[in-house]
Amino acid sequence: MKSSKSASRYAQALLDLAIEQNKVDAVAADMKYMATVCAENPDLENMLQSPVVKADKKIAVLNAIFDQFDQLTNLFVELIVKNGREAYLSQIAASFDVILKEYQGIVPVTLISAHKLDEQVKKEIVSKVQASITGTVELTEKIDADLIGGFVVRMGDTQIDASVASQINKLKQRLTR
Template identity: 85%
Template sequence: MKSSKSASRYAQALLDLAIEQNKVEAIAADMKYMATVCAENRDLELMLESPVVKADKKIAVLNAVFDQFDKATASFVELIVKNGREAYLPQIAASFDAILKEHQGIIPVTLISAQKLDDKVKNEIVSKVQASTSGTVELTEKIDPDLIGGFIVRMGDNQIDASVASQINKLKQRLTS
């Protein structure tokens, strides 16, 4: 995996540029589109990582694929390729979204449950998470039948595990120790 530290630095520089030029929405849309295209097209990623393909050819391909990009985004992508960092582009695009959310005070929260939770329970969990943070919660739901019951809440590096599977494992450890 590419260096996430480098990708984060480039993404932060792009966000600073977007704020300076008052083009945050346009550049955010460009980066989201780039992340989607790179995730769906392995050949594009392989081309970006290839040392055989020259920088000018990579720039030409990227300009053709992303011809609707804002001028600032296109210039940034070209600069990244000229500096030999084009393999970082998919990760820069993903990091940009995370850094932008942090800048806007949006906190991504993942709620994993054994089955779809009803709205009342979901809203109760979100309100408790919201009370413990200073920002807007952006909820993503996932279903994992292996949990048996209960839920797991992930917010950044923090995790609250209230799943039945976790409780069974803890009980098993206590009994076998």
Template identity: 55%
Template sequence: MRNTKVAARYAKALLELALEQKNLDSVVGDMEVFSATVQSSHDFELLLLSPVVKADKKIEIFQKVFEAFEKTTHDFLALVTNSKREALLGDIALAFDGLVKEYKGIVPVTITSAVALDASTKDAIIAKVQASVEGTLEVEEKIDESLIGGFVVRMGDFRIDASVVSQLNNLKQRLTR
């Protein structure tokens, strides 16, 4: 929990710095590449977590591996590493992505259904959700056969559960009272 708060603080600082230096899009691209590297390379993740590798060596590796990054991003990675918080860089990148979406008015929405939705059903769900929020929706579709039928829409802490399994569970609870 505490690490999430620390990561959020660093992410907010990076967002403010990128906005101040007017290179937000470049820094966003850099952090997306960094996050993808952390997620795809177990060795790179081990490097971040290693207490044996000194901070200056880690910074040198970052500069070589990510040589195309903006100076802002390199300076930020060095600051975090010198503060002995490099193990949080993956979490910082994820928190930064969320803050950037919030800043740009992008609302992430996940639609989970038992089967792939046809275009008209998907469009109807998106239209209903769009009517209740301001901003641009970023829709992610997932398939979960355990829902049996229907769908579940998640948008932040908000959830609409119109799945068959949920309705069956509700019916079961009412019948057992």
């Protein structure tokens, strides 16, 4: 838990600096790339978490991998490593994406259904969700055959479950009382 709080704080600080220096797009692209590289390379994660590898070697490796990064991002990464927080870099990159979306007024919404939904049905669901929030909906669709039918909408801590499986479970609970 402590690490994700730290990651969020570092990500917020980086976003604040990027806004101040008018480099939000460049830093966002850098952090997205960093998250991808860290996720796809467990050896990099292991090296970052290793106490055996010295900070200057870690900085050299990161500079070689991320040489095309904006100067602000490079300085930020160096600061993180010098402060001994390099193990949090992938978490910071993920937190940055969440905080950036919040800053931009983008609300991630996940729509889960038993099968691919018709475009008209999707539009209706998105418009209902859009009416209940402030910001822009960023829709991610998932298919889960276990729902049997209907859909589940998730946004932040809120979940709207209009699935057949949920209705069957509720009916089953009422009948077993």
